Amino acid sequence: MLPSSKRFSFVAILGATNAGKSTLVNRLVGQKVSIVSPKVQTTRSRIRGLINEGDTQLALVDTPGIFAPHRRLDRAMVASAWTEVDDSDKCLLVLDAKKGITEEEEKIIQKLQKNKVKFIVAVNKTDMVKPEKMAVLLAKLNEIKEAESIFCISALNGENVKELKDYLIKSASKGEWMFPDGLASDLPESLYCAEITREKLFMYLRQELPYQLTVETVRFTRGKSGLTVEQNIVVTKQAYRPIILGNKGTMIKKIGEAARKEMIKQLGCPVRLFLFVQVKENWTEDKARFQTWGLDFNA
Numbered sequence: 001m002l003p004s005s006k007r008f009s010f011v012a013i014l015g016a017t018n019a020g021k022s023t024l025v026n027r028l029v030g031q032k033v034s035i036v037s038p039k040v041q042t043t044r045s046r047i048r049g050l051i052n053e054g055d056t057q058l059a060l061v062d063t064p065g066i067f068a069p070h071r072r073l074d075r076a077m078v079a080s081a082w083t084e085v086d087d088s089d090k091c092l093l094v095l096d097a098k099k100g101i102t103e104e105e106e107k108i109i110q111k112l113q114k115n116k117v118k119f120i121v122a123v124n125k126t127d128m129v130k131p132e133k134m135a136v137l138l139a140k141l142n143e144i145k146e147a148e149s150i151f152c153i154s155a156l157n158g159e160n161v162k163e164l165k166d167y168l169i170k171s172a173s174k175g176e177w178m179f180p181d182g183l184a185s186d187l188p189e190s191l192y193c194a195e196i197t198r199e200k201l202f203m204y205l206r207q208e209l210p211y212q213l214t215v216e217t218v219r220f221t222r223g224k225s226g227l228t229v230e231q232n233i234v235v236t237k238q239a240y241r242p243i244i245l246g247n248k249g250t251m252i253k254k255i256g257e258a259a260r261k262e263m264i265k266q267l268g269c270p271v272r273l274f275l276f277v278q279v280k281e282n283w284t285e286d287k288a289r290f291q292t293w294g295l296d297f298n299a
């Protein structure tokens with residue numbers, strides 16, 4: 001029997017929160033697999049985006065941003081990002097060019113160096129930065145010997161993303177594919193729809209509230225007329241209920257409409273969406289929820 005010519009790699013996408021990791025994963029996959037928002041700490045658990053090209057499959061692992069954790073959920077999010085680095089074949093560090101290398105990025109780089117992890121750097125958001133500032137940042141990055149390759153990209157407008165993708169494909173390891181062909185993500189659709197609603201909550205609600213809530217899909221059925229999706233927006237306090245509902249229900253209506261439209265766009269079928277607000281003071285201490293997300297409760 002001829003040896004298989006298949007190639008496969010897990011690529012962990014790591015970086016500070018808000019660097020543009022999820023935007024980049026979506027751009028590389030060519031489809032929205034991970035939610036994005038202008039606020040920090042949007043991604044809460046590992047999301048795998050898949051690229052299938054020729055003989056090669058790449059599983060891009062979008063991870064929660066690295067930040068100084070306080071709550072149990074925060075700790076689990078940050079721990080999950082580091083676990084993905086250990087479990088992957090390649091590591092892609094995403095930096096925000098506008099922010100540069102602050103103490104936060106330095107800590108991440110130092111930890112990678114300490115663990116002897118070689119990494120590829122994607123300097124993102126170059127569309128927002130003047131060439132002089134870029135030159136200074138690149139000079140600093142060039143001194144890091146663990147950085148095997150550096151790409152200056154814009155995940156938002158796609159600049160240089162094709163070059164980065166080609167590099168990742170070229171450097172994939174030999175091996176059988178881990179996921180079926182034709183999939184863009186391994187996230188079940190019911191969880192994906194919960195993420196879409198969470199994205200709209202991030203979009204419409206101000207300040208701290210998105211961090212106090214989670215979304216769970218409690219019904220996901222496919223019928224002749226399309227999908228019926230029922231979801232609970234779970235909050236920690238009764239006082240948050242009226243904020244999410246809004247005056248005469250206008251806020252939840254807006255959120256529901258935006259989420260429904262996005263589900264239709266991404267899943268390509270009619271969707272009926274029903275949203276409810278539920279108060280569960282202790283959802284952030286619920287072990288089963290952490291398991292659903294693949295997060296370590298005791299991190």
Ligand SMILES: Nc1nc2c(ncn2[C@@H]2O[C@H](COP(=O)(O)OP(=O)(O)OP(=O)(O)O)[C@@H](O)[C@H]2O)c(=O)[nH]1
Binds near residue numbers: 019154
């Ligand atoms: N101008 C510009 N904005 C970008 C670019 N890439 C991402 N963004 C914006 O940066 C913000 C954060 O993007 P995300 O993709 O959610 O960042 P993330 O690193 O996944 O963030 P967390 O999941 O919270 O860690 C969003 O408002 C994006 O639109 C880029 O290349 N240029």
Ligand SMILES: [Mg+2]
Binds near residue numbers: 023062
């Ligand atoms: Mg993200």
